[in-house]
Amino acid sequence: MNWRDFWNGEHSIYVNDRHRALHDDRIARDVAGLVEGADSAVLDFGCGEASGAALVAARCGRLYLYDAAPLVREHLRLRFSRNEKIVVTDAGGIDEAPDRGLDIIVVNSVLQYLTRAEFEALLDRARVKLRAGGRIVIADVIPAGAKAADDIAALLKFAFQGGFFFAALGGLVTTFFSDYRKLRAQLGLTRYSEGDALALLAAHGFAGAREPRNIGHNQTRMMFTGRVP
Numbered sequence: 001m002n003w004r005d006f007w008n009g010e011h012s013i014y015v016n017d018r019h020r021a022l023h024d025d026r027i028a029r030d031v032a033g034l035v036e037g038a039d040s041a042v043l044d045f046g047c048g049e050a051s052g053a054a055l056v057a058a059r060c061g062r063l064y065l066y067d068a069a070p071l072v073r074e075h076l077r078l079r080f081s082r083n084e085k086i087v088v089t090d091a092g093g094i095d096e097a098p099d100r101g102l103d104i105i106v107v108n109s110v111l112q113y114l115t116r117a118e119f120e121a122l123l124d125r126a127r128v129k130l131r132a133g134g135r136i137v138i139a140d141v142i143p144a145g146a147k148a149a150d151d152i153a154a155l156l157k158f159a160f161q162g163g164f165f166f167a168a169l170g171g172l173v174t175t176f177f178s179d180y181r182k183l184r185a186q187l188g189l190t191r192y193s194e195g196d197a198l199a200l201l202a203a204h205g206f207a208g209a210r211e212p213r214n215i216g217h218n219q220t221r222m223m224f225t226g227r228v229p
């Protein structure tokens with residue numbers, strides 16, 4: 001099993017429906033806050049189930065949803081078939097889309113599952129698909145020195161505020177015995193230092209910046225923007 005297979009199957013990353021709903025809502029509100037114009041074209045790369053995507057779509061002209069997992073794309077197509085602003089796409093659809101047609105590409109909580117070479121290839125594709133002045137927003141990046149305890153503390157705080165604290169405690173036990181933990185030990189999660197991420201953005205033609213806040217609940221993780229000059 002690799003990360004792609006993991007995300008294409010049943011998993012228990014979210015401890016219950018309330019966790020998933022609060023997570024998706026928080027992400028959607030944060031992503032919607034990044035949209036700069038009502039006619040913007042936005043690509044959410046590695047979007048997951050994105051159950052709050054209608055909120056983002058309401059703030060932009062067109063929202064493209066892409067996830068590597070075919071099962072996730074199938075769910076997205078069913079969920080958003082009636083939303084005229086949302087287009088669920090596969091990798092081929094992104095490649096065939098017009099160059100310089102996108103205003104923002106959001107990559108939230110995905111980088112850890114990509115090798116460094118895959119991230120560099122993504123930056124090159126993004127550079128071609130973004131218009132001048134457009135941005136790639138790379139969020140929830142795990143810092144090089146991060147500890148698992150940082151993620152646990154952030155989850156428990158989010159759970160306490162969201163009213164699913166005891167379910168989250170149970171979820172931590174489940175995670176301990178899960179495929180996620182086994183894969184994490186086997187494949188690892190890709191991490192970046194701030195300097196490393198900024199150097200990669202610059203090397204691939206972006207004016208990069210570390211942002212003061214991350215998307216989502218975990219503020220120990222990092223967010224970067226790369227603007228096309």
Ligand SMILES: C[S@@+](CC[C@H](N)C(=O)[O-])C[C@H]1O[C@@H](n2cnc3c(N)ncnc32)[C@H](O)[C@@H]1O
Nearest residue numbers: 007027045046047048067068069108109110113
């Ligand atoms: C932790 S989830 C994040 C989902 C969503 N961005 C969010 O913030 O809720 C990671 C997602 O990245 C997707 N993913 C993993 N590798 C990918 C790749 N190489 N290309 C596109 N998506 C990928 C997975 O299928 C999964 O849905």
